[in-house]
Amino acid sequence: MATMPKIVDPGARRRAVADAVLRVIGREGVEGASLRNVAEEAGLAIGSVRHYFHDHDELLLFTMRELSTRIDGRVRTHVDRLLDPAARAERPARVEELIGEFLALDEERRQEAVLWMAFCGAARIRPELRACAVEMETGLRDLLARVLRGAQESGALPADLDVDLECLRLSALLDGLNLRAMLEPEYVTPEAQRAVLRRHLQGLRVPR
Amino acid sequence: MATMPKIVDPGARRRAVADAVLRVIGREGVEGASLRNVAEEAGLAIGSVRHYFHDHDELLLFTMRELSTRIDGRVRTHVDRLLDPAARAERPARVEELIGEFLALDEERRQEAVLWMAFCGAARIRPELRACAVEMETGLRDLLARVLRGAQESGALPADLDVDLECLRLSALLDGLNLRAMLEPEYVTPEAQRAVLRRHLQGLRVPR
DNA sequence: GCCATTGTGGCACGACCGCGCTAAATTGTT
DNA sequence: AACAATTTAGCGCGGTCGTGCCACAATGGC
Structure with missing residues (x-):
C-alpha cells in the first residue's frame, strides 16, 4: 500500500520553487513572478510547478x-x-x-x-x-x-x-x-x- | 498659421487623466493602471488617452x-x-x-x-x-x-x-x-x- | 464652402497571463 | 513482467495587455 513512485520530497521541491520565485521577484518585481517565468527560473516545466502549487x-x-x-x-x-x-x-x-x-x-x-x-x-x-x-x-x-x-x-x-x-x-x-x-x-x-x-x-x- | 481646431487645454486633459490613474492605482495598485482601465475611469476612449500620452x-x-x-x-x-x-x-x-x-x-x-x-x-x-x-x-x-x-x-x-x-x-x-x-x-x-x-x-x- | 489641424474612437496584431485538461515518463511494489 | 501512483511535460482556451494603424468628427483660418 505504501507506494512511492518518485523519490521527491515535496517540501524540498516547494522550497526550491519558492527560491526561484524570490530570485524572479528580486529581478523583475512581484508582477514578474508568473508561472512561466518561475518555471524557467527553477529549470522546470510549467506543469511541474503547478503540480506542487495548484494556484x-x-x-x-x-x-x-x-x-x-x-x-x-x-x-x-x-x-x-x-x-x-x-x-x-x-x-x-x-x-x-x-x-x-x-x-x-x-x-x-x-x-x-x-x-x-x-x-x-x-x-x-x-x-x-x-x-x-x-x-x-x-x-x-x-x-x-x-x-x-x-x-x-x-x-x-x-x-x-x-x-x-x-x-x-x-x-x-x-x-x-x-x-x-x-x-x-x-x-x-x-x-x-x-x-x-x-x-x-x-x-x-x-x-x- | 496659428490653427486651433479644438478648444481643449492639453494640460488640463493630461491632469484629468492623471487623476484617473491615481484613482485606479489607489483601488487596484500600479499593475492595475492599464490604458483600458484608466480610459474607462476617466470616461474616455482608449484612443483618446493615447492621444495625450504616446506611451x-x-x-x-x-x-x-x-x-x-x-x-x-x-x-x-x-x-x-x-x-x-x-x-x-x-x-x-x-x-x-x-x-x-x-x-x-x-x-x-x-x-x-x-x-x-x-x-x-x-x-x-x-x-x-x-x-x-x-x-x-x-x-x-x-x-x-x-x-x-x-x-x-x-x-x-x-x-x-x-x-x-x-x-x-x-x-x-x-x-x-x-x-x-x-x-x-x-x-x-x-x-x-x-x-x-x-x-x-x-x-x-x-x-x- | 474648403481645408489643414487636432481630437476621438476603435480595430487588429502579437505577446503574455492563469488555468483546465490530457498524455507520457518514472519508479517502487507486487 | 505488470501495475498503480506520482511526477513531469505540455497543449489550448479565454482573457488582458500595449501598441501600430486607420477612419472619422470637430473646428478655426482662409
Missing part, C-alpha cells in the same frame, strides 16, 4: 511565508544569544547587533529587505499577503518590546520609557531605512544605517 | 510627477508660513505641523501616502520612476535639513547635532510610518503617528 496565489503566499520564516529564523538565533544569561556587559552591543539583523547591512540581508518590501507593496491589494505582512510586523514589534523591557529592567533604559510608543517608532525607523536602502543604496549605505541605529538607541538611553 | 511609461511617469508636485506644493505652503519671520514662539508647534504634512494624518494625506508608496515600489524596477522617487526623497531631506538647521541657529536644537544623520533618521521614520499606516491603519492611527513624531522631535532637543 498562483498559493505560490505567492507560500513564498512570502517562506521568506518570513527565513528572516524570523535568523533573528531568533540572535535573540537566543542575547537572552542567554551570559555576561551582561556584552548586552548593549548585542542589542545593536540583534536589531541590526533587520537592516540591509550586507548583500544577503539587503536582498531580503528588497524582497520583503516588494511583498509588502503587493500585500496592500491582496488580502492573504496582507495578513502575512501584519503578522510579521506584529512579531517584530513584540520582539522589540521584549528587548526594550529587558533593557529597562536591567537598568540600561529609563523606567519611564513608553515602550509601546518606542516600539512603533523603532520599527517604523527600521522599515523606513530598508525602504530607502532599496531605492538609493548608494546613499543609505550599511555604515549610514549603523550610524542611524546607534544614534537612535543612544537617544533611548537619555531620560526624558 | 504607457510616459503616462505613469507624468502621473508620478503630478503626485509629487501636488505633495510638494502643499508642503511648500507650510514651509513658507514657517519661515515667515513672525513670532518665534510659535515655531516649535509649526515645525511639528510642517513635518506632519508628510504623514497620513487625514484621509487625503493617507491616500497620497498610499499612492506614493505604490509608486516607490514600482520605482525599484522602472528606472524613470526611480529617478523621480530619488528626487523627491532628496528634496525631503533637504527641506528637513533647512528646518533643523534653522532651529539649531535659533537655539531650539543643540548645536552639536549631526544634522545630516538626523535628516536621514527622521525621513526614514516618516517613510516607515507611512508604510505601516498603509498596511495596518487600524494600529497606526493619526494619533499614534502624532505621538511618535512628537516624541522624536522631543528626543532631538535633549543634548547628546
Whole structure:
C-alpha cells in the first residue's frame, strides 16, 4: 500500500520553487513572478510547478511565508544569544547587533529587505499577503518590546520609557531605512544605517 | 498659421487623466493602471488617452510627477508660513505641523501616502520612476535639513547635532510610518503617528 | 464652402497571463 | 513482467495587455 513512485520530497521541491520565485521577484518585481517565468527560473516545466502549487496565489503566499520564516529564523538565533544569561556587559552591543539583523547591512540581508518590501507593496491589494505582512510586523514589534523591557529592567533604559510608543517608532525607523536602502543604496549605505541605529538607541538611553 | 481646431487645454486633459490613474492605482495598485482601465475611469476612449500620452511609461511617469508636485506644493505652503519671520514662539508647534504634512494624518494625506508608496515600489524596477522617487526623497531631506538647521541657529536644537544623520533618521521614520499606516491603519492611527513624531522631535532637543 | 489641424474612437496584431485538461515518463511494489 | 501512483511535460482556451494603424468628427483660418 505504501507506494512511492518518485523519490521527491515535496517540501524540498516547494522550497526550491519558492527560491526561484524570490530570485524572479528580486529581478523583475512581484508582477514578474508568473508561472512561466518561475518555471524557467527553477529549470522546470510549467506543469511541474503547478503540480506542487495548484494556484498562483498559493505560490505567492507560500513564498512570502517562506521568506518570513527565513528572516524570523535568523533573528531568533540572535535573540537566543542575547537572552542567554551570559555576561551582561556584552548586552548593549548585542542589542545593536540583534536589531541590526533587520537592516540591509550586507548583500544577503539587503536582498531580503528588497524582497520583503516588494511583498509588502503587493500585500496592500491582496488580502492573504496582507495578513502575512501584519503578522510579521506584529512579531517584530513584540520582539522589540521584549528587548526594550529587558533593557529597562536591567537598568540600561529609563523606567519611564513608553515602550509601546518606542516600539512603533523603532520599527517604523527600521522599515523606513530598508525602504530607502532599496531605492538609493548608494546613499543609505550599511555604515549610514549603523550610524542611524546607534544614534537612535543612544537617544533611548537619555531620560526624558 | 496659428490653427486651433479644438478648444481643449492639453494640460488640463493630461491632469484629468492623471487623476484617473491615481484613482485606479489607489483601488487596484500600479499593475492595475492599464490604458483600458484608466480610459474607462476617466470616461474616455482608449484612443483618446493615447492621444495625450504616446506611451504607457510616459503616462505613469507624468502621473508620478503630478503626485509629487501636488505633495510638494502643499508642503511648500507650510514651509513658507514657517519661515515667515513672525513670532518665534510659535515655531516649535509649526515645525511639528510642517513635518506632519508628510504623514497620513487625514484621509487625503493617507491616500497620497498610499499612492506614493505604490509608486516607490514600482520605482525599484522602472528606472524613470526611480529617478523621480530619488528626487523627491532628496528634496525631503533637504527641506528637513533647512528646518533643523534653522532651529539649531535659533537655539531650539543643540548645536552639536549631526544634522545630516538626523535628516536621514527622521525621513526614514516618516517613510516607515507611512508604510505601516498603509498596511495596518487600524494600529497606526493619526494619533499614534502624532505621538511618535512628537516624541522624536522631543528626543532631538535633549543634548547628546 | 474648403481645408489643414487636432481630437476621438476603435480595430487588429502579437505577446503574455492563469488555468483546465490530457498524455507520457518514472519508479517502487507486487 | 505488470501495475498503480506520482511526477513531469505540455497543449489550448479565454482573457488582458500595449501598441501600430486607420477612419472619422470637430473646428478655426482662409
